[in-house]
Amino acid sequence: MGSPLPRDPIADAQRNWERHGWGDVAAPMAAITAIMRTQQILLARIEGVLKPYGLTFARYELLALLSFARSGALPMNKASALLQVHPTSVTNAVDRLEKAALVVRSPHPTDGRTTLIELTAEGRTLAKRATAALNNEVFGQSGFGDEDVEHLIRVLGDFRKAAGDFTD
Amino acid sequence: MGSPLPRDPIADAQRNWERHGWGDVAAPMAAITAIMRTQQILLARIEGVLKPYGLTFARYELLALLSFARSGALPMNKASALLQVHPTSVTNAVDRLEKAALVVRSPHPTDGRTTLIELTAEGRTLAKRATAALNNEVFGQSGFGDEDVEHLIRVLGDFRKAAGDFTD
DNA sequence: GCAATATACTAGGACATCCAAGGGTTTGGA
DNA sequence: TCCAAACCCTTGGATGTCCTAGTATATTGC
Numbered sequence: 001m002g003s004p005l006p007r008d009p010i011a012d013a014q015r016n017w018e019r020h021g022w023g024d025v026a027a028p029m030a031a032i033t034a035i036m037r038t039q040q041i042l043l044a045r046i047e048g049v050l051k052p053y054g055l056t057f058a059r060y061e062l063l064a065l066l067s068f069a070r071s072g073a074l075p076m077n078k079a080s081a082l083l084q085v086h087p088t089s090v091t092n093a094v095d096r097l098e099k100a101a102l103v104v105r106s107p108h109p110t111d112g113r114t115t116l117i118e119l120t121a122e123g124r125t126l127a128k129r130a131t132a133a134l135n136n137e138v139f140g141q142s143g144f145g146d147e148d149v150e151h152l153i154r155v156l157g158d159f160r161k162a163a164g165d166f167t168d
Numbered sequence: 169m170g171s172p173l174p175r176d177p178i179a180d181a182q183r184n185w186e187r188h189g190w191g192d193v194a195a196p197m198a199a200i201t202a203i204m205r206t207q208q209i210l211l212a213r214i215e216g217v218l219k220p221y222g223l224t225f226a227r228y229e230l231l232a233l234l235s236f237a238r239s240g241a242l243p244m245n246k247a248s249a250l251l252q253v254h255p256t257s258v259t260n261a262v263d264r265l266e267k268a269a270l271v272v273r274s275p276h277p278t279d280g281r282t283t284l285i286e287l288t289a290e291g292r293t294l295a296k297r298a299t300a301a302l303n304n305e306v307f308g309q310s311g312f313g314d315e316d317v318e319h320l321i322r323v324l325g326d327f328r329k330a331a332g333d334f335t336d
Numbered sequence: 337g338c339a340a341t342a343t344a345c346t347a348g349g350a351c352a353t354c355c356a357a358g359g360g361t362t363t364g365g366a
Numbered sequence: 367t368c369c370a371a372a373c374c375c376t377t378g379g380a381t382g383t384c385c386t387a388g389t390a391t392a393t394t395g396c
Binding site for chain 1: 196198208252332334
């Protein structure tokens with residue numbers, strides 16, 4: 001999308017904040033902006049790896065989640081809660097995965113309101129392959145040092161907990 | 169969008185990775201997933217604060233960038249590079265900002281291919297107000313400790329540099 | 337000086353996310 | 367028992383991001 005900039009635009013923003021008298025929040029602003037940008041970079045990498053498999057990250061996450069479910073099936077609302085996305089986003093993802101024959105919808109045995117999403121054999125196979133690819137090409141080469149990884153997990157875990165993601 | 173989960177879904181995913189023999193990349197996977205989720209939380213907060221001003225984060229970023237430019241104007245391609253988004257995203261944002269009379273497009277004085285984006289008086293005023301709101305309600309209450317902020321800036325800065333965002 | 341190449345912006349399309357609403361199913365209290 | 371409230375999923379709409387062209391303007395090289 002572009003060649004490297006001569007200078008870090010986020011560091012520049014931080015300097016601008018300080019110059020305008022907002023020095024007290026300049027650092028958190030820079031950290032938050034850096035998180036936004038890092039997410040963008042990581043998402044692009046992930047999507048690039050998944051593309052050959054005909055998957056997007058949203059669809060992969062759902063497929064992976066199902067592959068870890070004991071029965072290979074989950075109610076849509078459960079998936080929505082675990083993936084922490086809006087129910088309509090799950091509807092959207094399931095629509096496309098179902099069209100690709102990677103999952104099927106089936107009625108819940110006892111609750112007529114609920115729809116179960118179930119992996120097909122191809123879905124399970126593709127999930128395995130896509131996971132292997134991500135492990136090799138993204139997670140295995142994140143570029144983060146071991147200590148930094150631990151630190152990120154801890155700091156962002158505390159943040160997510162404080163934000164109300166989970167109790168634990 | 170949902171009540172807190174009883175357990176951290178990312179920690180669960182990390183355990184699943186380890187259980188399936190991918191322990192060597194389980195931690196980076198968890199760190200990367202945490203970054204994705206943290207970005208989602210932060211974006212929601214930011215959008216919530218900006219909504220009363222009729223702004224989205226994408227439009228705010230462009231407005232803020234212009235407000236720091238000496239002349240209050242920038243070529244679209246410059247904005248695209250500095251914000252590190254696709255040129256079409258800038259076109260999209262400018263379309264809406266222009267419709268709201270916060271910026272105007274004007275031809276570049278010497279290069280006929282280039283379009284300059286320029287802040288209007290209202291645009292400048294709104295940028296100031298929106299920035300104050302974000303400083304008070306988001307950046308000033310990030311929930312990250314000072315040391316963690318410094319660590320995030322350093323680690324994510326190294327990552328972005330390695331990813332080719334900037335030279336410096 | 338002119339053709340070939342590079343650059344800048346925009347139009348159209350595919351996806352993802354969220355919100356607001358609507359229709360069907362369950363549950364719970366009067 | 368029965369109706370209101372709660373819950374589940376889907377549809378439709380607004381935004382944002384990217385990609386792939388297509389048009390217009392500059393630059394380069396012969």
